[in-house]
Amino acid sequence: MDETFFSTYGWxxxxxxxxxxxxxxxxxxxxxxxxxxxxxxxxxxxxRRGPNVVGPFGLFQSFADLLKFVFKEPIIPSGAxxxxxxxxxxxxxxxxxxxxxxxxxxxxxxxxNINVGILYIFAIxxxxxxxxxxxxxxxxxxxxxxxxxxxxAQMVSYEVSIxxxxxxxxxxxxxxxxxxxxxxxxxxLGTMMGLPNSFLDWHWLSLFPMFVIFFISGLAETNRPxxxxxxxxxxxxxxxxxxxxxxxxxxxxxxxYAAILMICSLTTILFLGGWLPPFDIWILNWVPGIVWFMLxxxxxxxxxxxVKAIVPRYRYDQLMRLGWKVFLPISLAMxxxxxxxxxxxxxx
Amino acid sequence: xxxxxxxxxxxxxxxxxxxxxxxxxxxxxHSVLFLILTFFxxxxxxxxxxxxxxxxxLLVVYIGAVAVLFLFVVMMLDIDFAELKxxxxxxxxxxxxxxxxxxxxxxxxVGGSVLTPQAAQAITMPIPNPAERTNTAALGDVLYTNxxxxxxxxxxxxxxxxxxxxxxxxxxxxxxxxQDVSRQVARTPETAVEVVKVKSGQGI
Numbered sequence: 261m262d263e264t265f266f267s268t269y270g271w272x273x274x275x276x277x278x279x280x281x282x283x284x285x286x287x288x289x290x291x292x293x294x295x296x297x298x299x300x301x302x303x304x305x306x307x308r309r310g311p312n313v314v315g316p317f318g319l320f321q322s323f324a325d326l327l328k329f330v331f332k333e334p335i336i337p338s339g340a341x342x343x344x345x346x347x348x349x350x351x352x353x354x355x356x357x358x359x360x361x362x363x364x365x366x367x368x369x370x371x372x373n374i375n376v377g378i379l380y381i382f383a384i385x386x387x388x389x390x391x392x393x394x395x396x397x398x399x400x401x402x403x404x405x406x407x408x409x410x411x412x413a414q415m416v417s418y419e420v421s422i423x424x425x426x427x428x429x430x431x432x433x434x435x436x437x438x439x440x441x442x443x444x445x446x447x448x449l450g451t452m453m454g455l456p457n458s459f460l461d462w463h464w465l466s467l468f469p470m471f472v473i474f475f476i477s478g479l480a481e482t483n484r485p486x487x488x489x490x491x492x493x494x495x496x497x498x499x500x501x502x503x504x505x506x507x508x509x510x511x512x513x514x515x516x517y518a519a520i521l522m523i524c525s526l527t528t529i530l531f532l533g534g535w536l537p538p539f540d541i542w543i544l545n546w547v548p549g550i551v552w553f554m555l556x557x558x559x560x561x562x563x564x565x566x567v568k569a570i571v572p573r574y575r576y577d578q579l580m581r582l583g584w585k586v587f588l589p590i591s592l593a594m595x596x597x598x599x600x601x602x603x604x605x606x607x608x
Numbered sequence: 609x610x611x612x613x614x615x616x617x618x619x620x621x622x623x624x625x626x627x628x629x630x631x632x633x634x635x636x637x638h639s640v641l642f643l644i645l646t647f648f649x650x651x652x653x654x655x656x657x658x659x660x661x662x663x664x665x666l667l668v669v670y671i672g673a674v675a676v677l678f679l680f681v682v683m684m685l686d687i688d689f690a691e692l693k694x695x696x697x698x699x700x701x702x703x704x705x706x707x708x709x710x711x712x713x714x715x716x717x718v719g720g721s722v723l724t725p726q727a728a729q730a731i732t733m734p735i736p737n738p739a740e741r742t743n744t745a746a747l748g749d750v751l752y753t754n755x756x757x758x759x760x761x762x763x764x765x766x767x768x769x770x771x772x773x774x775x776x777x778x779x780x781x782x783x784x785x786x787q788d789v790s791r792q793v794a795r796t797p798e799t800a801v802e803v804v805k806v807k808s809g810q811g812i
Contacts, residue, residue: 269611344641375742379664386672390644393676397637397683409680416676423668436744577787 279371280361287360291517292322294558298565305569325510332506337399340503344398349508352391352515359384359522364439366535366549377438378426381526382419385481388519389415392483392490395512396500407499410576411483411490417583418480424591425474428598429463429530442534457540462533470594471531473587475563478523480583482516484564486571487579494573524560525553532556616656623649640679647671661744 296311296318303310311318336342362377364370374380389412396408430436433444450460464471480487491499501512528534533556535549574582601607626645633639647670654663736746751759 341635341637344637374660376660376664376744379661379668383664383667383672386668389672389676390679393679393683394641405683409684412676412680416673419672436742581787581789 276371283360283371284357287357287518287521288514291514291521292326293319294521294561295322295517297558297561298568301562301565302569305566329506329510334506334508335503337401337503339400341398341400344394345503346508348391348395348398349504349511349515351394352388353511353518355384355388355391356515356518356522360518362438363522363525363529364442364534365553367439369535369550370439373437373439376436378430378436378441378530381438381522382423382426385519385522386415386419388515391512391515392500395504399500399503401503403496403498404500404502407490407496407502411500414483414487414489414579414583415481417580418477418587421473421583421587421591422477422481424588424595425470425477426530427595428467428470428591431595431598431602432463432467438529438534442529442536445533445536459533459538462531462536464531467531467594467598469590471527473591474527474531475560477583477587478527479564479567480579482520482523484520485568486573488573489576489579520564521557521561524557524564527560528553528556532560612656616653619649619652619656623653636682636685637679640675640682643678644671644675647675659743661742661747 299321300310300318311321314320314324336345359381361371362374362380364373392411392415393408396404396406396411399405429441433441435441435444445462446457448461448463449466450456450458453460479485483490489499490496491501496502501509504512535553537544537547537549537552623646626642626649629642630639630646633642647666651663651666651671654660654666736749741749
């Protein structure tokens with residue numbers, strides 16, 4: 261009895277825990293370097309050097325920051341709602357790390373290959389707003405609260421257009437499984453024109469307007485500049501993070517960067533063909549899929565960092581106008597057009 | 609089966625406990641947070657029964673959108689809970705009545721399906737085997753193929769309700785400055801700037 265229980269539940273559970281830990285460690289180290297890359301790109305645009313003291317070229321700056329955050333004293337404001345104040349960063353970081361369970365990094369390199377993978381990511385990332393709202397409310401202070409309100413409205417608004425963009429991709433694919441979405445991009449516009457399999461088959465070309473909308477909505481959804489109104493330092497100091505210090509602050513930042521990387525890898529999977537190589541040549545096929553996946557994620561993140569460096573911040577009414585009056589009608593129209601074309605040409 | 613039972617009792621217990629906390633928490637914001645926890649556990653229960661699509665939609669719609677608005681409103685309002693709680697006993701009979709009706713209905717539904725399982729099957733759509741048809745596709749069959757007109761009518765009713773709400777709350781204020789992006793973008797130096805030759809010593 262014991263042995264069957266172990267072989268049916270125990271062993272798979274152990275394997276899954278091992279995989280999750282491996283993914284988490286890799287992801288956190290990757291985030292440490294991506295944070296540094298963000299600062300380096302920002303510095304380079306402004307003709308500065310950026311962090312360059314800790315380690316060669318400042319490579320270990322993020323780890324030094326980690327130590328500093330961990331060893332500092334966490335300060336909880338006396339008027340704060342203590343439980344919710346400490347729960348908020350935990351909620352934020354747990355949810356944004358939980359989405360990674362369904363991301364396929366390569367063929368069969370996925371912890372949970374579930375049927376409704378894309379919906380799972382959409383659902384969990386729509387919960388991430390709670391970390392922000394709870395942090396802002398529990399701080400019991402004006403700036404954090406204003407930041408939280410802005411963030412809640414902003415994330416809810418842009419989720420709508422992100423949802424419609426995802427629907428158009430799903431219409432073309434016919435499955436909610438992330439691995440299926442990547443495989444569906446093996447053939448596409450390029451092969452239809454008689455070219456061999458290449459990067460022209462991926463959805464970015466056939467659904468180009470959606471690709472652009474998804475990228476910009478991704479910036480808004482993760483509170484990145486130019487949509488960083490929840491933490492607009494010129495108006496709200498640091499928005500919902502004002503009262504946080506040491507490890508809880510680090511967790512808020514970690515959750516934010518994990519969410520940003522999530523949007524980058526979602527863009528990769530939905531529009532840039534996931535782990536598929538850009539050309540169907542043996543030497544490129546020989547390179548492991550995870551390398552292509554990472555390269556694409558880093559490329560998208562580079563665009564995120566460049567946008568942060570060169571685009572000025574939106575005003576709040578402009579942000580709302582863009583979300584509701586520009587992106588929503590365009591993406592809604594594209595859903596109808598895509599469905600119409602698919603039905604008319606008999607591709608669906 | 610053992611593991612499923614453990615998870616069922618876990619989700620069910622947390623759902624019931626947090627539902628109780630919704631009405632007993634002293635702070636209204638805590639109440640809403642417990643409500644969210646209840647929704648979350650309900651999604652877990654859906655997952656256990658194999659209704660993965662419903663579970664995810666519950667997360668997206670109820671937690672991701674409805675509860676956010678709820679939390680928004682409760683945080684903005686300055687609710688004095690002690691004052692609210694003082695009058696709660698005078699509504700108790702109505703509450704008990706509604707509770708009894710709900711309990712009776714649940715007993716009828718559950719008892720009916722236990723006593724005559726075939727009666728429930730006769731009026732519902734046959735459920736396809738999850739291994740052959742994912743439940744996203746199965747729901748799509750029902751909503752968009754078999755009952756598409758009813759679905760469209762339901763959508764229209766919602767649209768009318770939405771337009772009604774907007775019409776009721778819309779007030780168009782005059783005399784305020786609005787930004788018209790297309791006009792701003794269309795401006796050129798010719799339409800925006802006028803070059804005037806000014807005679808020295810005269811002004812315009």
